[in-house]
Amino acid sequence: MGWNALGLLVFAVLGFPVYWMVNTAFKPAKDAIDPDPHFFPSTFTLENFKRALEIADFWGPVGRSLVVSLVVVIIGIAVGMLAALAISRFAFRGRKIVIVGILAVQMVPLVAMIIPVFLLLNDLGQYDKLTGLVITYLTFILPFTVWTLRGFIVNIPKELEEAAMVDGCTRTGAFVRVVFPLLAPGMVATSVYGFIQAWNEYLYALMLMSQQNQTATVWLGNFITKNGTEYAPMMAGSTMMAVPIVILFLLVQRKMAAGLTAGAVKG
Amino acid sequence: MSAAETTTAKAPPVRHAPPPGRGAGPTDVKTAGKRTGGGPGAGVPWLLLAPCLTVLVLVLGYPLVRLVTLSFQKFGQPQLWGFQEAESAGLDNFTRILGDGEFWAVVLRTVLFAGGAVILTMVLGMLIALLLQRVSTWVKALVSIVLVASWGMPIIVATAIFKWLFDADYGVLNWLLDKLPGVEMIGHNWFASGPQGLAVIMLLVVWGAVPFVVITLSAGLTQVPKELEEAARLDGAGAWGVFRFVTLPILKPIIVMLTTLSVIWDMGVFPQVYVMRNGHPEPEFQVLTTYSFDKAFVVNDYGTGSAIALVTVFLLLGAVAVYMRQMLKIGEVE
Numbered sequence: 236m237g238w239n240a241l242g243l244l245v246f247a248v249l250g251f252p253v254y255w256m257v258n259t260a261f262k263p264a265k266d267a268i269d270p271d272p273h274f275f276p277s278t279f280t281l282e283n284f285k286r287a288l289e290i291a292d293f294w295g296p297v298g299r300s301l302v303v304s305l306v307v308v309i310i311g312i313a314v315g316m317l318a319a320l321a322i323s324r325f326a327f328r329g330r331k332i333v334i335v336g337i338l339a340v341q342m343v344p345l346v347a348m349i350i351p352v353f354l355l356l357n358d359l360g361q362y363d364k365l366t367g368l369v370i371t372y373l374t375f376i377l378p379f380t381v382w383t384l385r386g387f388i389v390n391i392p393k394e395l396e397e398a399a400m401v402d403g404c405t406r407t408g409a410f411v412r413v414v415f416p417l418l419a420p421g422m423v424a425t426s427v428y429g430f431i432q433a434w435n436e437y438l439y440a441l442m443l444m445s446q447q448n449q450t451a452t453v454w455l456g457n458f459i460t461k462n463g464t465e466y467a468p469m470m471a472g473s474t475m476m477a478v479p480i481v482i483l484f485l486l487v488q489r490k491m492a493a494g495l496t497a498g499a500v501k502g
Numbered sequence: 503m504s505a506a507e508t509t510t511a512k513a514p515p516v517r518h519a520p521p522p523g524r525g526a527g528p529t530d531v532k533t534a535g536k537r538t539g540g541g542p543g544a545g546v547p548w549l550l551l552a553p554c555l556t557v558l559v560l561v562l563g564y565p566l567v568r569l570v571t572l573s574f575q576k577f578g579q580p581q582l583w584g585f586q587e588a589e590s591a592g593l594d595n596f597t598r599i600l601g602d603g604e605f606w607a608v609v610l611r612t613v614l615f616a617g618g619a620v621i622l623t624m625v626l627g628m629l630i631a632l633l634l635q636r637v638s639t640w641v642k643a644l645v646s647i648v649l650v651a652s653w654g655m656p657i658i659v660a661t662a663i664f665k666w667l668f669d670a671d672y673g674v675l676n677w678l679l680d681k682l683p684g685v686e687m688i689g690h691n692w693f694a695s696g697p698q699g700l701a702v703i704m705l706l707v708v709w710g711a712v713p714f715v716v717i718t719l720s721a722g723l724t725q726v727p728k729e730l731e732e733a734a735r736l737d738g739a740g741a742w743g744v745f746r747f748v749t750l751p752i753l754k755p756i757i758v759m760l761t762t763l764s765v766i767w768d769m770g771v772f773p774q775v776y777v778m779r780n781g782h783p784e785p786e787f788q789v790l791t792t793y794s795f796d797k798a799f800v801v802n803d804y805g806t807g808s809a810i811a812l813v814t815v816f817l818l819l820g821a822v823a824v825y826m827r828q829m830l831k832i833g834e835v836e
Contacts, residue, residue, distance in 0.1 A: 242637035242641035246644045252709065262589050268671075272674045300731050317694070318553075321550035324552075343562070344791065344818065348562070348794070350569065350804050350807050350811060351572060354568065373557055464666075469666070477654070488717065493609070
């Protein structure tokens with residue numbers, strides 16, 4: 236009983252920020268800036284959402300984010316899958332170095348790369364272009380994809396492939412017919428999670444894109460002006476940005492956790 | 503559908519059979535080695551790796567090299583526009599930042615900030631993961647939903663929410679704290695002082711990071727054999743003893759991984775500080791990332807900005823050296 240009470244406390248504390256966002260999004264703007272906070276919207280209104288969409292174009296940034304994230308995921312999965320297969324199913328000289336290398340790549344903080352990437356894209360004429368953003372996003376999506384897919388592959392017993400090969404399948408055939416179908420859920424989870432990561436990226440999007448080409452995350456910055464922040468519409472905007480992502484997350488997080496833990500525990 | 507069912511049906515025995523750590527790895531690789539070793543298939547793994555390595559070298563390798571060369575150059579606005587060739591600055595950028603008291607203040611602030619955030623994240627994460635093992639299913643479900651919701655929350659959105667919660671005049675937190683007897687908090691500006699403001703940002707970082715830790719640790723906890731815990735209990739171990747001598751050692755690889763990732767992420771915190779301070783962090787809010795960013799893009803001194811970024815990378819490498827050692831060890835066993 237005591238544990239449950241503690242659990243509910245954790246629930247309330249961790250959940251409060253999210254609740255407060257939704258609560259503010261749906262209450263009249265004047266309630267939002269009342270010194271006595273309203274814990275429930277007195278009247279339920281969509282006014283803040285309307286205002287949020289007026290402040291700055293929403294669909295343009297969302298469309299751009301969508302395109303960039305999808306392309307990044309498609310390239311990431313295609314290329315990452317082959318690499319994951321190599322390091323999880325083959326023994327070869329240099330395998331160790333490749334594994335450590337791919338892990339080490341994740342340790343380079345994005346911020347450290349922003350200056351050379353900025354200069355590079357500037358030189359290539361890719362500054363303020365979606366392709367430039369796609370290229371830079373691969374730096375963090377690719378190592379992530381390789382590592383997670385590897386986690387999913389090591390969970391598929393090798394014996395299944397071997398059995399298929401005994402039955403006359405080639406190595407490729409065994410992969411396509413046996414491993415691939417078992418890996419499909421893991422691939423979906425990795426794609427969705429990779430998509431979310433690309434979608435949520437802020438720094439590169441801020442630095443490499445101009446105002447008229449901004450992406451969804453940077454869009455939220457439009458609510459912060461010199462005269463202060465319009466919080467109620469901003470919470471409405473936040474809700475619009477967060478809800479789809481959270482729903483996607485709900486769908487895949489269980490699979491992701493499994494893949495990540497396998498990756499951590501199995502060499 | 504059926505594929506998903508088979509995975510769940512097939513996966514557990516393999517996941518549970520070998521003791522966590524090495525186990526399955528070496529034997530797997532050995533059999534694979536016999537099949538491919540040296541023969542005509544030896545090039546296959548490299549063929550599979552080629553696209554990935556090529557992309558990584560291009561998108562990461564080149565900028566990394568450029569980062570290093572930049573940090574030894576005088577590179578400002580004229581060089582950016584191409585009016586002037588970049589000239590070598592030798593060690594100037596480094597001697598300048600290393601001789602600057604402000605830089606060291608930023609380093610110290612960053613280390614304290616990241617260290618605090620990592621410790622808080624790991625401790626809270628572990629406590630919540632352990633708590634989740636003890637609560638009823640419905641409480642567990644409720645907490646899980648909240649965890650996933652905050653985990654999936656875009657950082658930018660989370661930052662906006664926290665800014666609103668901590669707003670001086672209309673923030674609900676000041677109002678709540680004000681209700682405590684003897685506390686006057688209405689109108690309190692959390693961002694008037696660096697340490698307080700950074701504490702708020704740390705809370706934001708921890709709030710966003712805890713879910714991943716809890717969910718991963720929970721997954722790890724399910725791998726701790728019940729028999730081992732019971733045996734320890736029969737031998738007279740208390741709750742702490744069981745945790746210390748049974749649970750902790752089994753979870754160690756996961757904990758090391760989570761801590762390392764947290765160090766990397768928390769040292770790299772940028773949008774939280776940048777957006778919280780409306781794009782212009784005051785001197786007492788500067789951490790290494792924003793400091794490097796400011797030097798490069800506000801003062802237009804890309805050389806110095808790169809030098810700072812490079813120092814950050816080395817600091818990180820030092821911090822995660824332990825993890826790298828463990829990874830190398832795992833590699834050797836194979």
